[in-house]
Amino acid sequence: MKNWFLYxxxxxxxxxxxxxxxxxxxxxxxxxxxxxxxxxxxxxxxTEGMMERxxxxxxxxxxxxxxxxxxxxxxxxxxxxxxxxxxVVAEVNxxxxxxxxxxxxxxxxxxxxxxxxxxxxxxxxxxxxxxNVIIFDKAGGxxxxxxxxxxxxxxxxxxxxxxxxxxxLAEDNKSFTVEVKENAxxxxxxxxxxxxxxxxxxxxxxxxxxxxxxDAVVLNASGYRIVLDAPAGATTAESSxxxxxxxxxxxxxxxxxxxxxxxxxxxxxxxxGETIVLVEQxxxxxxxxxxxxxxxxxxxxxxxHDEEGLLVIAxxxxxxVMFCANGAVITGGGYEPIYSKVKEMYxxxxxxxxPAFAYCAEMEEKTGMEGWxxxxxxxxxxxxVTLEGNLKSEWPKLKAxxxxxxxxxxALNVPEYTTGWYWCDAHMDMYGWGWAWNLENNPTMxxxxxxxxxxxxxxxxxxxxxxxxxx
Numbered sequence: 001m002k003n004w005f006l007y008x009x010x011x012x013x014x015x016x017x018x019x020x021x022x023x024x025x026x027x028x029x030x031x032x033x034x035x036x037x038x039x040x041x042x043x044x045x046x047t048e049g050m051m052e053r054x055x056x057x058x059x060x061x062x063x064x065x066x067x068x069x070x071x072x073x074x075x076x077x078x079x080x081x082x083x084x085x086x087x088v089v090a091e092v093n094x095x096x097x098x099x100x101x102x103x104x105x106x107x108x109x110x111x112x113x114x115x116x117x118x119x120x121x122x123x124x125x126x127x128x129x130x131x132n133v134i135i136f137d138k139a140g141g142x143x144x145x146x147x148x149x150x151x152x153x154x155x156x157x158x159x160x161x162x163x164x165x166x167x168x169l170a171e172d173n174k175s176f177t178v179e180v181k182e183n184a185x186x187x188x189x190x191x192x193x194x195x196x197x198x199x200x201x202x203x204x205x206x207x208x209x210x211x212x213x214x215d216a217v218v219l220n221a222s223g224y225r226i227v228l229d230a231p232a233g234a235t236t237a238e239s240s241x242x243x244x245x246x247x248x249x250x251x252x253x254x255x256x257x258x259x260x261x262x263x264x265x266x267x268x269x270x271x272x273g274e275t276i277v278l279v280e281q282x283x284x285x286x287x288x289x290x291x292x293x294x295x296x297x298x299x300x301x302x303x304x305h306d307e308e309g310l311l312v313i314a315x316x317x318x319x320x321v322m323f324c325a326n327g328a329v330i331t332g333g334g335y336e337p338i339y340s341k342v343k344e345m346y347x348x349x350x351x352x353x354x355p356a357f358a359y360c361a362e363m364e365e366k367t368g369m370e371g372w373x374x375x376x377x378x379x380x381x382x383x384x385v386t387l388e389g390n391l392k393s394e395w396p397k398l399k400a401x402x403x404x405x406x407x408x409x410x411a412l413n414v415p416e417y418t419t420g421w422y423w424c425d426a427h428m429d430m431y432g433w434g435w436a437w438n439l440e441n442n443p444t445m446x447x448x449x450x451x452x453x454x455x456x457x458x459x460x461x462x463x464x465x466x467x468x469x470x471x
Contacts (some may be wrong), residue, residue: 006333031056031109041152044122046420047093060107069101096123118152127197127205135278137216140180151197159193189213216278219294225256234272241268291316304397309467323434323454328353339427359460372462377426421458
């Protein structure tokens with residue numbers, strides 16, 4: 001019995017090793033190639049050359065090295081000492097330009113190892129960055145900053161470890177990349193570090209880099225302004241880009257831009273002393289039914305964008321509003337817009353006297369946008385019944401695009417533009433009548449505009465024009 005058990009164990013042992021041998025013979029051989037230095041940085045030198053050695057480790061039978069360098073002059077030499085060492089000797093650099101080259105170490109079955117070879121210029125150290133203040137919005141992102149220097153050695157110093165931020169220097173010392181994570185809580189982040197060019201302390205250049213993450217101001221493609229509180233004591237505001245304007249006025253910062261219809265998104269920074277504001281402007285187009293945003297917040301739906309400018313209807317409306325109250329009248333108003341005249345004639349209580357216009361003021365305060373108005377009333381074509389509308393007014397533009405506008409309003413779960421009566425910006429002299437229009441529910445979307453008692457309760461809904469925004 002014991003002998004039988006021994007034979008069985010020997011048989012299993014033989015099978016195990018036979019399988020192991022078969023597996024090893026069937027596997028592809030895996031090659032490796034490593035080096036102990038990722039780049040070489042030489043000073044300019046004075047009277048004699050400088051030498052560096054690289055240790056090469058590989059399980060391939062052999063490896064080779066190719067040399068690439070800028071210009072016709074060979075300023076460094078390479079010697080393969082044995083299967084493990086590579087010696088690089090750089091000549092003295094008497095020029096005022098940095099010298100660059102690279103080594104390509106190759107072996108069978110491995111990707112090439114590329115090692116930059118850099119040498120400083122024989123001149124006072126120089127250092128330039130494409131940007132030394134880098135601003136991100138709360139979404140985060142990454143940005144590569146270009147480094148220009150006549151020095152071979154570039155390093156990053158005083159980099160604080162932050163969860164939201166990281167920075168990486170490129171192997172060729174020609175750039176560094178900053179990466180910033182999304183900032184969910186919206187609180188601003190800031191850090192600083194130094195870029196240093198040169199090894200010799202007596203011949204170095206240092207630039208401090210600031211990285212900030214802030215909640216950006218967002219201008220839409222119309223470029224309409226945004227008003228912010230300015231920091232106390234601020235006296236000047238400067239924009240980094242010509243398309244973005246910044247002005248301090250009565251303790252406020254007013255930021256605006258040129259139109260960017262059809263353009264790509266762009267950004268600028270506004271500086272007020274130590275305070276920096278990131279400004280982003282969207283590009284794109286405005287089509288009927290598009291959501292219109294102000295500083296990133298939806299405030300209306302695009303009705304039209306044509307030769308007359310950009311027309312937007314408010315997301316909000318107010319029901320059961322009187323046109324005017326307390327017997328208020330406007331003399332000499334006719335059928336033309338009277339909003340500005342109301343403020344002139346009733347400077348102290350115009351909001352109480354004209355509740356429909358008070359709603360316009362409420363919309364300006366809620367959205368931060370000036371210019372919300374009731375739709376203008378153009379003269380009746382007949383004596384009483386039908387308004388065909390001047391082609392440059394709000395009514396025919398809304399009539400033409402009502403389906404797309406209402407679909408967009410419905411998608412946002414806000415009141416659609418119905419067939420009810422909406423107050424217009426017009427008032428009949430001395431008679432206490434306002435004017436209201438109505439879009440009838442019929443295939444041609446016909447409309448009626450009629451005089452109504454100013455104390456009647458109808459709907460008020462604002463429109464916003466930017467008439468100087470060419471298509």
